[in-house]
Amino acid sequence: MTTASVAELVDHSGDPAVRGFLHTPDEPIGDTLLLTHGAGANCESKLLVALSVEFARAGFTVLRCDLPFRQVRRFGPPFPAAAERDRDGIRRAIAVLRNQTKGRIFAGGHSYGGRQTSMLIAEEPGLADGLLLLAYPLHPPRKPEQLRAAHFPKIQRPTLFVHGARDPFASLAEMRSALELIPVAKMLLEIEGAGHELLGKKPSDDLTEKIVEAFQEFYR
Numbered sequence: 001m002t003t004a005s006v007a008e009l010v011d012h013s014g015d016p017a018v019r020g021f022l023h024t025p026d027e028p029i030g031d032t033l034l035l036t037h038g039a040g041a042n043c044e045s046k047l048l049v050a051l052s053v054e055f056a057r058a059g060f061t062v063l064r065c066d067l068p069f070r071q072v073r074r075f076g077p078p079f080p081a082a083a084e085r086d087r088d089g090i091r092r093a094i095a096v097l098r099n100q101t102k103g104r105i106f107a108g109g110h111s112y113g114g115r116q117t118s119m120l121i122a123e124e125p126g127l128a129d130g131l132l133l134l135a136y137p138l139h140p141p142r143k144p145e146q147l148r149a150a151h152f153p154k155i156q157r158p159t160l161f162v163h164g165a166r167d168p169f170a171s172l173a174e175m176r177s178a179l180e181l182i183p184v185a186k187m188l189l190e191i192e193g194a195g196h197e198l199l200g201k202k203p204s205d206d207l208t209e210k211i212v213e214a215f216q217e218f219y220r
Contacts (some may be wrong), residue, residue, distance in 0.1 A: 002025045002056075002057060002059055003025070003057070004023050004026065004053070004056035005023075005024050005026075006021055006022070006023050006052075008022075009021060009063060009065070014092050014095070015088075016071070016092055017071065017092075018065055019043075019071055020043045020063055020065025020066055020093070021044075021063070021064055021065075022061070022062070022063050023055070023056035023060075023061065023062040023064075024056070024061055025056045025059050025061065027059055028059055028061055029058070029060065030101065030102070030103030030104070031061070031101075031103050031104045031106065032060065032061045032062070032063070032097050032100070032104070032105045032106070033055055033060050033061070033062045033063070033105075033106045033107070033132065034062075034063050034064075034093055034097060034106070034107040034108070034109075034128075035048050035063070035109050035110075035113070036065065036067055036090060036093075036107075036109030036110070036113025036114070036116070037109060037110055037113050038110045038112050039077045039078055039112035041110070043065050043066045043070075046197075047110055047134065047198055048109075048110065049064070050208045051134075051208050051212075053208075054208035054212045061097075061100070063093060063096075065089075065093050067090070067113060068082070069082050069085070069086055071089075078112065083116060086116050087119060087120040090107065091120060104129040104130070104219075105128050105129055106128060106130045106131070106219070107121060107127070107130075107131060108131050108132030108134065109133075109134065110135055110198075111137050111196065112137065114132075114133040114134055114135070115133075115137055115148060117131065117133075118131055118136075118155065119151050121155065121157055122152075122155045122156070123151075123154070125157050129157065130158045130159065130160070130219055131157055131158070131159040131160065132215060133159060133160070133161045133162070134198060134211075135162070135163060135169065135197070136161055136163065136170065136175070137169040137170070138169055138170030138175060138178055139170060139174075140169070141168035141169060142168070144170075149178045152179075152181035152182050153181050153183060155183070155184065158218065159185075159186045160187050160189065160214065160218050160219075161175060162189045162191065162211055162214075163175050163189070164194030164195050164198055165190060165191065165192050165194060166193065166195045167194070167196045168195070168196060169196055176188060187214070187218050189211065189214045191210075
């Protein structure tokens with residue numbers, strides 16, 4: 001595997017601004033990945049950092065960035081009324097990456113970030129070549145009737161889901177059922193013993209490697 005450098009990226013050329021960290025491998029394979037964070041985190045979350053490092057080792061250029069709501073507020077969850085602006089931020093981040101690469105661009109993220117990314121790509125599939133959704137929040141905990149899958153039938157890009165067996169936002173069985181709504185190639189990577197954060201307090205040493213390997217195989 002190759003080594004990589006990490007540099008802060010701030011772009012104010014459009015609105016919303018793009019702010020995050022760019023992992024650039026010494027020997028890039030030409031593919032780029034955008035990763036966004038969950039509702040209670042930022043782009044420096046343990047999961048995003050670990051995954052960005054692992055993907056960069058495999059030759060991917062990776063941008064992990066703060067969504068617009070987190071650029072405005074250091075703490076606290078996003079406001080539902082601001083979700084569209086968060087999707088605007090994802091669109092802008094993809095545009096910034098598009099100016100730096102001629103290869104494939106993949107997009108996704110953890111929980112809320114992955115959900116907003118999938119909603120954007122469902123409406124504008126030309127923005128990305130595929131999706132990586134980590135711990136997709138299919139429904140609020142203990143409220144399985146409130147599904148967040150209305151846009152799944154519109155997804156037109158291959159999608160890899162990574163989900164923990166102990167995630168209160170959806171059981172593995174619920175995820176398998178929901179994936180049937182997606183009309184294109186999809187895959188569910190099941191992580192035994194993991195909760196919503198996937199890495200947890202005692203992360204499996206090979207979890208990030210497993211995700212990158214599954215991603216490479218799925219999109220090969």
